[in-house]
Amino acid sequence: MAQLDYYKTLRVERDASAESIKKAYRRLAIKYHPDKNQGDKEAEKKFKEMNEAFSVLGDAEKRQKYDSFGHQGVNGGGSSDYSNFNDLGDIFDSVFGGKAGNFSDVFGGGRRRQQRANDLQYKINLEFEDAYKGCEHTFNIQVHDTCNECKGNGAKDGTSVKNCTRCGGKGVTISGNGFMQLQQTCSSCGGRGSIIEETCRSCNGGGTKMRSKSLQVKIPAGINDGDKMALRSEATHGDLVPGDVYVWINVKPHFLYERNGSDLYCSMPVDVFDASLGSKIELPTMSGKRVKVNIPAGSQNGKILRLRGEGMPRLGKSGQGDILVEVKVETPVNLSKKQIELVNELKSNLNQDKVNHSPNSQSWKDKLKSLFK
Ligand SMILES: [Zn+2]
Ligand SMILES: [Zn+2]
Incomplete structure (x- = not known):
C-alpha cells in the first residue's frame, strides 16, 4: 500500500495550524462520512485515508514525529488499518463529541455506536x-x-436475561430539567441495559x-x-x-556515545603530544567497525572531528547521522624533577622563538590589549 502524504490527504499546508487541520478534517469528514455514503467504495477509501491522516496530524505529538520521521515515526512503518468501516465514525465522533449527538444531528442519526x-x-x-x-x-x-x-451475556447457560426496568434497557438514566440534563450510567445494570438472573460461573x-x-x-x-x-x-x-x-x-544509555538526533557524540582524551604532533586513535563505531580517527597536528582542546555516516540510522529516511568526536586535550600530571626540567626547557625554547605557538592565547591577549587602550 502506497503511503499517504497526510497533509495532501487533508488538503492543508505543512505549516497549517491545529485549528485549521481540525476544520479541514471536519469538512472532509462530513462529505465522506459512512452514514452519508453507504456502499460508496470510493468515499469509504477517502474516509479511511482522512481518518488515518487526522489520527496523526490531529495529535500534536504524533504530528511532530510524522514531520521528523515520516510514517515510521508514527506507526512503526506499517499503515494503520481500520478493518471495520463503521468504527471510523467513532474516530470522528470522539473528535467532535459525537456521543452528544453532534454528528448524528448532521445526518439524522440512527447508527448505534459500539463501545x-x-x-x-x-x-x-x-x-x-x-x-x-x-x-x-x-x-x-x-x-x-x-x-x-x-x-x-454473563448469564448462566439457559437462564434468562431481562431488560433492566430502571433504564428501560438503554443503560443510562437521565436526570435534571430541560435546561440542564445529566446522563449517568444506570446503577442497576451497570450500563448493560439488562439484568441477569443467575450469573455465569465461568466468568x-x-x-x-x-x-x-x-x-x-x-x-x-x-x-x-x-x-x-x-x-x-x-x-x-x-x-x-x-x-x-x-x-x-x-x-x-550507551557507555561511550550520547545521542543527539541521528548524530552520536563522544569525547576523546588526547594527550598534549598527540594533539600537538598529530596522531591516529582507534574508535569502535556502532556498526562494530574500528575506525582510525585522524587527530590533525595542532588540534586544540574542544575540536570536533566528524565521522560521516557512522551515526544512528535516520528513522523513516535513508542514511545515517554522523559520529562527532570532541578532542579533550590532556596535560601530563605527576611529573618527576627531570620531566619538569624538560618541560621548562621546551617552554623557554618556545618563548624565545619568533613563531607564535599558542594561537588562542595570542588572540586573547590581543583582545585584552584593545580593551585597555
Ligand atoms: Zn439499567
Ligand atoms: Zn460467562
Missing part, C-alpha cells in the same frame, strides 16, 4: 545496540475474550475471560528513547471495538 475497548500501554527497554540495528520484540498483554459458557457474570496474548512488534533501526509505536486494534475485549496497544520505547 470501544480501552487502549493498553506497554513499555519496552532496549539496549542501545538494538535501537541502532532495529529488532523484533515479543511480549504478552492481558486481553479479554468473550466467555465461551455464556457467549458474553462471574462479566461476560469475558482474561487471557495472555503474545504480540510481536518490529522496532525500526534508529528508534529513540521516548518514542511510541501503535499496534492497532490489538487490545481486544469481548465484542467491544478493539483498542490499540501503545508500545513505549525506553533506550538504555
Whole structure:
C-alpha cells in the first residue's frame, strides 16, 4: 500500500495550524462520512485515508514525529488499518463529541455506536545496540475474550436475561430539567441495559475471560528513547471495538556515545603530544567497525572531528547521522624533577622563538590589549 502524504490527504499546508487541520478534517469528514455514503467504495477509501491522516496530524505529538520521521515515526512503518468501516465514525465522533449527538444531528442519526475497548500501554527497554540495528520484540498483554459458557451475556447457560426496568434497557438514566440534563450510567445494570438472573460461573457474570496474548512488534533501526509505536486494534475485549496497544520505547544509555538526533557524540582524551604532533586513535563505531580517527597536528582542546555516516540510522529516511568526536586535550600530571626540567626547557625554547605557538592565547591577549587602550 502506497503511503499517504497526510497533509495532501487533508488538503492543508505543512505549516497549517491545529485549528485549521481540525476544520479541514471536519469538512472532509462530513462529505465522506459512512452514514452519508453507504456502499460508496470510493468515499469509504477517502474516509479511511482522512481518518488515518487526522489520527496523526490531529495529535500534536504524533504530528511532530510524522514531520521528523515520516510514517515510521508514527506507526512503526506499517499503515494503520481500520478493518471495520463503521468504527471510523467513532474516530470522528470522539473528535467532535459525537456521543452528544453532534454528528448524528448532521445526518439524522440512527447508527448505534459500539463501545470501544480501552487502549493498553506497554513499555519496552532496549539496549542501545538494538535501537541502532532495529529488532523484533515479543511480549504478552492481558486481553479479554468473550466467555465461551455464556457467549458474553454473563448469564448462566439457559437462564434468562431481562431488560433492566430502571433504564428501560438503554443503560443510562437521565436526570435534571430541560435546561440542564445529566446522563449517568444506570446503577442497576451497570450500563448493560439488562439484568441477569443467575450469573455465569465461568466468568462471574462479566461476560469475558482474561487471557495472555503474545504480540510481536518490529522496532525500526534508529528508534529513540521516548518514542511510541501503535499496534492497532490489538487490545481486544469481548465484542467491544478493539483498542490499540501503545508500545513505549525506553533506550538504555550507551557507555561511550550520547545521542543527539541521528548524530552520536563522544569525547576523546588526547594527550598534549598527540594533539600537538598529530596522531591516529582507534574508535569502535556502532556498526562494530574500528575506525582510525585522524587527530590533525595542532588540534586544540574542544575540536570536533566528524565521522560521516557512522551515526544512528535516520528513522523513516535513508542514511545515517554522523559520529562527532570532541578532542579533550590532556596535560601530563605527576611529573618527576627531570620531566619538569624538560618541560621548562621546551617552554623557554618556545618563548624565545619568533613563531607564535599558542594561537588562542595570542588572540586573547590581543583582545585584552584593545580593551585597555
Ligand atoms: Zn460467562
Ligand atoms: Zn439499567
